[in-house]
Amino acid sequence: MIAYVLSRLLGIECLFMLPAAAISYFQGEGSSVSAFIAAICIMLMAAGLLALFKPRKKAIYAREGFVVVALAWILMSLFGCLPFYISGYIPHFVDAFFEIVSGFTTTGSTILTDVEILPMGLLYWRSFTHWVGGMGVLVFLLAIVPMAKGEGSTIHILKAESPGPVVGKLVPRMHQSAKILYSIYIVMTIVEIILLLLGGMPLFDSVLHSFGTAGTGGFGIKNASLAAYDSYYLQSVITVFMALFGVNFNIFYFLLIKEYSQALHNEELRLYFGIMFASIAAITWNILPTYGGSFRDALHHAAFQVSSVMTTTGYATANFDLWPEFSRLILLLLMFIGASAGSTGGGIKVARLLILIKSAARDIRSLLSPRTVKVAKMDGKVLDDQVIRSVDVYMICYFLIFGFSMLFISVDNFSMTTTISAVASCLNNIGPGLDIVGPVGNFSQFSDFSKLVLTADMLIGRLEIFPILFLFAPSVWRQKQKTAEIAGSYREATSNIDL
């Protein structure tokens, strides 16, 4: 079954790559056209090979869900980086891999010192990976390929790929839910493209920037990121859309079916915008002197940057690395908090923060009066202990991985700020960090080893730790075999009795 899903996935990736190849072709970018065609051929072959494995059982249980998602993302990235590598624009394979993982995971960190020399086809592909990576490729697969046959269900795939502590469906049918999510996503992207076009941005640029915003990715096509467009209107449109794509998509669905009160009373939504507005206010006040007292400039840049960092997009209109320490620290903290659960953004997620605060408050209170019985509630529902525990475990793993990654990176001997913010930026899928990896910098100076560590961090961050972690757990592979054996022998036993 895993091979079946993976082969379908590569097929889809080929389809995704076609428009990029077409753009290259029509722009007459010879080397990248052949690179795309070569990549597509290799992928088709791999998909064909995988399709040879006939699924023995069609069920997807929790374990299959995790393994499928983790393998899918790694495989997809390995093949996705081929156009960069073959065309020779990124001659080093580790670099190409870093770049494409940064794309799919909607991180937006780059190792390119000069983006503008890339041909349009490759630029398109780079930004498109943001768009499809934001909502999840496997969710896309679920929307168009009917898979739920037999026992076990595709919900495990959704659970493993979608961010957030609790994942639910919008409507009873999985593929229907996936379709709704993608419809909302596509419509919002198109609206943004139109608004950007109205502001005078060229079509190609608006499409690519909308992809980057929608997936909360942050690959720009200019070295100076969004600062290259000196238009308040364009930058403001992107500010608003970044903030919107950082909202849980369930909220949009509730608005769509006119459940306004359910949407507006969502605690995560309130906290999300609360943190956002508070940060904007604080930073505006802090950077007012930097912008010579121009309140309008300060507010504009503060809003853009907060929206960009909190939703883990990573576009920049200003070099916030030069801002005062207070503002830089707020931005660094926002990197960790991240966007809402069920959005395209990364980070720890506001929902998790909310659960942590609530359960901590409850536990502290119970220390004071041990006999008090109190339940933590969110959106009027009791928080299950299971959920709280899973958030706790998530946080522990998160910080362990964070710590070890920093340790590995520090071998490169950059400043403390660089090391911390580089890992924070990758693990939270943001893009730029501070210092060397700041908004005008890039990741090209790191060693190969560090780049691989950061690549792994990006995948871990996007898939929320567990799928990738399980891939390294021997028990996932061993027990699988064992259960298959047991199931096999049981089947034999029962068939004997039938005779």
Add this chain to the structure above:
Amino acid sequence: MNIVIVGDGKVGAALTQQLSKEGHDITVIDNNAEVLTNSMELYDIMAVQGNGASLTVQKEANVGSSDLVIAATSADEINLLCCILAKKLGAPHTIARVRNPEYAEQLIFLKEELGLSMTINPERTSAREIFRILQFPTFIKRDSFAGGKVEIVELRISDKSKLHGKPLSELYETVKVQVLVCAVERGGEVTIPTGAFVLQAGDKIYVTAATNLLADLIKNLGIIPQKTKSVIIVGGSRIAIYLAIMLLHAGIRVKIVERDRATCLKLADLLPKAQIICGDGSQQTLLHSEGLEEVDAIVTLTNIDEENLIISMYAHHLGVPKAITKVNRLEYVGVFKDMGIDSVISPKSLTANEIVRYVRAMENTTGSSALTLHRIANDQVEALEFLVTGCTRHLGESLAEISLKKGILVACISRPGKLIIPKGSDHFQKGDHIIVVTTADRVIGDINDIFED
């Protein structure tokens, strides 16, 4: 269709599985988060946690815009409340499970009053099913159609049977009555046989026959018809009460063995004519002292599957002519097939069948929906009864000219005054009741679905 199922218990889960497989969008409501997670992981459905009879929960589950609400929690009162509320919210159809024998009588006008489309009582349905098997204990199972005029009966062919080694085309010479073998189960595989099919000992065959010919069928097969005169029921559950009433009414002696003293007293009050034994039905000494070897049949109805299976197997070992076993988890029944566990009753699957038939009828627009639906051969084959109406295609054409879809067999045509086991020269006409047998992996919702074109 959007279907909301309240209560994710045995019946709820069976319904979820079947209805989800048939392509409906299912939302399940239950108090218990654990069972919901389990269902969510097994089937492609949505789950809402909470009390199904509360307004907020029903709103969250979108009951108002659903097409059907099925309330199958363990409490009758909650089920009724659920349905009243759902009706108020705008659900056009509601089905409630009401199983307390004390409510059985008032159900008829309650149904009108509460706007219920249907009430289901798994216990009474099961009891009726058991009773029908006990009428003709030779058959493992009986399913009736066309208002009881036609039956599909299940028979096991023993190595001494006259049918052993006979091809189906020579069936009439042996049994001397018009019958049709519509399905054969051999080694777990179910086939819809043709005339060349040769029967073997060990096969389970499913025979369509007129109800009034069943006695002749048994006689001509050389089986001495046994009549059930006394029955031991182990376990004083609700099914036992319904069953005992039916059996006593038919003049059959009933002994009920029940462990719990309070339940025994209640049974004694409800069933003065039955003999109530207070004791552990799984104890051999007790069963012997109550004359297990002399009875004609034993029915095991305790709440524990394992206990039922063991007792039935023991009774079979002692040579009790008929043992009927109630089993909740059907998955494992196949393993016990040759150990006296032939007649198995599963309340949840009986109920699920009933509701599935209702749902299919709801979907049907031409009004020629299935009147009866029975699943036979471990649920691998469906037998459906349809009424032929003016909308039915191919009226009057001979069956030889009509091409039916693969794996479909017309087992019987019931026409006022006569019963036809169809041959190529027969035809459908308006007002006929026809019985169609199909391998169950496709959904036949309308009579016109059986035709190839």
